[in-house]
Amino acid sequence: MSNDAIEKIPPQSLEAEMSLLGSLLIDKEAMLKVADIVKPEDFYKDSHRKICEAILELYSKSEPLDMLTLGTRLEEKGDLEHIGGRAYLAALTNAVPTASNVVHYANIVHKKATRRRLLSASSEITRLAFHEETDDIEDVLDKAQQNLYGVSQVYLKQTFTPIRGILADAFDRIDEIHKNKGQLRGIATGFHGLDNLLAGFQRSDLVIIAARPSVGKTSFVLDIVRHVATKKKVPIGMFSLEMSKEQLVDRMLCAEANVDLWKMRTGRLSERPEDEDFSRIGHAIGNLSEAPIYIDDSPNVNIMQIRTKARRLQAEHGLGMIVIDYLQLMESKGNSDNRVQEVAEITRGLKGIARELNIPVVALSQLSRVVEQSKPAIPKLSHLRESGSIEQDADVVIFIYRKAADRNYRLEDIPPDERHIGEIHIAKHRNGPTGMIKMAFNEAFASYRNLETNMAGGATGGVMNNSPQALKQKSAFTKPPNEIPQF
Numbered sequence: 211m212s213n214d215a216i217e218k219i220p221p222q223s224l225e226a227e228m229s230l231l232g233s234l235l236i237d238k239e240a241m242l243k244v245a246d247i248v249k250p251e252d253f254y255k256d257s258h259r260k261i262c263e264a265i266l267e268l269y270s271k272s273e274p275l276d277m278l279t280l281g282t283r284l285e286e287k288g289d290l291e292h293i294g295g296r297a298y299l300a301a302l303t304n305a306v307p308t309a310s311n312v313v314h315y316a317n318i319v320h321k322k323a324t325r326r327r328l329l330s331a332s333s334e335i336t337r338l339a340f341h342e343e344t345d346d347i348e349d350v351l352d353k354a355q356q357n358l359y360g361v362s363q364v365y366l367k368q369t370f371t372p373i374r375g376i377l378a379d380a381f382d383r384i385d386e387i388h389k390n391k392g393q394l395r396g397i398a399t400g401f402h403g404l405d406n407l408l409a410g411f412q413r414s415d416l417v418i419i420a421a422r423p424s425v426g427k428t429s430f431v432l433d434i435v436r437h438v439a440t441k442k443k444v445p446i447g448m449f450s451l452e453m454s455k456e457q458l459v460d461r462m463l464c465a466e467a468n469v470d471l472w473k474m475r476t477g478r479l480s481e482r483p484e485d486e487d488f489s490r491i492g493h494a495i496g497n498l499s500e501a502p503i504y505i506d507d508s509p510n511v512n513i514m515q516i517r518t519k520a521r522r523l524q525a526e527h528g529l530g531m532i533v534i535d536y537l538q539l540m541e542s543k544g545n546s547d548n549r550v551q552e553v554a555e556i557t558r559g560l561k562g563i564a565r566e567l568n569i570p571v572v573a574l575s576q577l578s579r580v581v582e583q584s585k586p587a588i589p590k591l592s593h594l595r596e597s598g599s600i601e602q603d604a605d606v607v608i609f610i611y612r613k614a615a616d617r618n619y620r621l622e623d624i625p626p627d628e629r630h631i632g633e634i635h636i637a638k639h640r641n642g643p644t645g646m647i648k649m650a651f652n653e654a655f656a657s658y659r660n661l662e663t664n665m666a667g668g669a670t671g672g673v674m675n676n677s678p679q680a681l682k683q684k685s686a687f688t689k690p691p692n693e694i695p696q697f
Contacts (some may be wrong), residue, residue, distance in 0.1 A: 218299055221325035222254035223302070223318050225305075225493040230259060230315035232302040234265055237309035238275045243263070244316035252323035255292040260284070263304075277303060331357040353513045357525060397444055397531060397570060399435030402660050403647030407636055408606060411531065411570035415563045415640075418600055420575040420589060421610035426632065427574050428453070428535055429656045434464050435533060436573075438499035440466075444530035448505045448521045449516055451539035459498075465657035467494035472654070502527065512541040513559030517566075524567055532563065536574035537600070554599030561603045575600060577609075585618040587611070591637050607638035612651060633660055 228250070233240050251566040252268065253259040264283045266273050277299045284290040293299075322513065335354045386393075396410025411417055421427040438444045450458055464471040467490040473479050490598045502524055508515070517536070523529050534540070537560075542552035557573075564571040581593040589609040594600045611633040613624055621629065632651040650659045 220254065220329060221322045223322050224255060224258075225316045226318035226322070227255060227258045229255050230312065230319055231265070232305040233309035233312040233315060234262075235277065235280065235299070235303050236306065237312070238269070239311040240332065242413045243313050247313065248320050248323075249318040252319050253553060254322065254326070257298075260287075260289045261293055261299075262393070265288070268516050287628075311335040321488045328358075331361050338370055348514070349519075355518060371625070386418040397438055398442060399434045400435070400441065400660075401634070401649065401658070403645075403646065403649075404608075404634060404636075407643055407645050407647070408639065409642070411572065412605070412641070413568050413570060413603040414565045415565050415570045416557070416603055417570055417572045417606040417608065418575050419572060419605040419610065420594055422577050422581060422587070422589075422615070425610050425612050425615045426608050426651055426656070428660065429461065429465070430632075430634075430653075430658050431533055431535065431574060432458065433465060433571060433658050434657075436462055436498070437465055438531060438597075439503045440497050442464055443502060444524070445502035445528050445667050446457055446504065446531045446533060447520055448503065448533045448535070449511060449519075449527055450505060450507045451509055451511065451533050454505070455505045458505060458507070461656050463494050466498055467491045467657050468655055469494075470654045471656050499628060510539070510541050511573060513563075516540075517559070517563050520563060520567060524569075525696070529567060529569055531569055532567075532571045534560070534571070534573040536576065538576050548693045550599070554603075557599045557603040583653055584611060585616075587616045587618055588633070588635065589637070601638065604638060605640040606636065609637055611635060632659075 230244070234244075235467065242333060250259050250262040253262055254489060261284070264287065265275060268279060268283055273279060277296065280294045281299055284293060290296070294301075323388070334357050338353055341350075394405055394410035396408065396412040397406050398410045400407075406562055419427055419506070420432075420637055435446055439446050453461075461471065463469075464474055467487075469479065469487050469490055474486075474491075479491075496672075506519060506528065509553075516532075520529060520532055537556060538553070540556050542555050560571050562574055575594060577589050579595045581587050581589050588611050591601045591607060594607070612621055612648050613631070614621060614629045630651050630653070632649045634647040634649060636646070638644065648661050650661050651657075652659060
């Protein structure tokens, strides 16, 4: 047989298929070990596929499984002669001495089937590429990705995990947290009060941060990005649909250097040595250049594009968190005229990315103008723009409020010590308490900072925790977690 002819034979192992079927005939309980690994459609030989289907039918009905019952079942279905008769069933039982290697045989069969599915997917992708009736290349790319992703999902399928193993891991995790008191389970944001309430941003969580324009939601999330990337060295992918990458870098640079953003943009930085503007910027550039921050400022991206880019980023650099600024600027692949349905598709997609990549996904969101009708205009969950799905899909919803940015108040009517106070309201927390944290907002640096906690109240703010335990343990929130430095 020529090499070309050999190469055209699809991947398969008839020996492994025979050994697997023989093992199932020898030991009925072997099915328990391989039911989650292999399916009838994984068999290359049609007769083997029919035999496997008959075995599964007998097993599902709790009927005896041996050569006699299997032969009878195949005969009832009209498949006995097709598979080679009872003589072939006898040959299968003689193919293996025991069923001890049944899992090994099943894995071989499944892997060969996966290779055949890859070949089929590649053929479909080739057909899509040659089919030029549609000009929507993104639709072609999406279908191509779906084909490949479908193969990987079949191969890397989720299975049940015994609770014993999960509990063992949980105990180790709890013990580690106990030994390192104050160490967060999630990714530390750098804001003490926020980290105390959330225990950091958790893997697979969708975190929504919302505010009205000019309150500082982008500044807030950039402060978190800087801390996570520079202090913790966690790789972050940032999708900026509103600002260019240059604008984002300017903001991060000024906040990191403690330099006036407006002065830098207008070329009015001080040249006096005592002001140290340029030396601070140089130091900030050094810090940020070592940070694993990756920015994509492509406008009008959709879920498919974000998923593709995030997967690539995770494969190339590792990925600890995704930030999207902001959600309402994302496009939907659907052609629905209902924006609420489109946003629902987007939020489901973002939650899916968080779970698939096992990372927190942080998305900024707009608020409805209705919030401004309240005084003070402190946001509620109902104020989320196109809110239904956002509230439902999010694990954490954070609102930002500043009285100085509230149109219901004149600046001169706000006490001077309250003009730079920002309130961070945790309105939804699927796995923990809600509450409010006060922070300092430096408008010149476009940055939020920690406030000294004062649980007695007053302008210095602090943490207001709504959990029942907090009523008895408020003092627990007066100390920041260990190893969470201020910016």
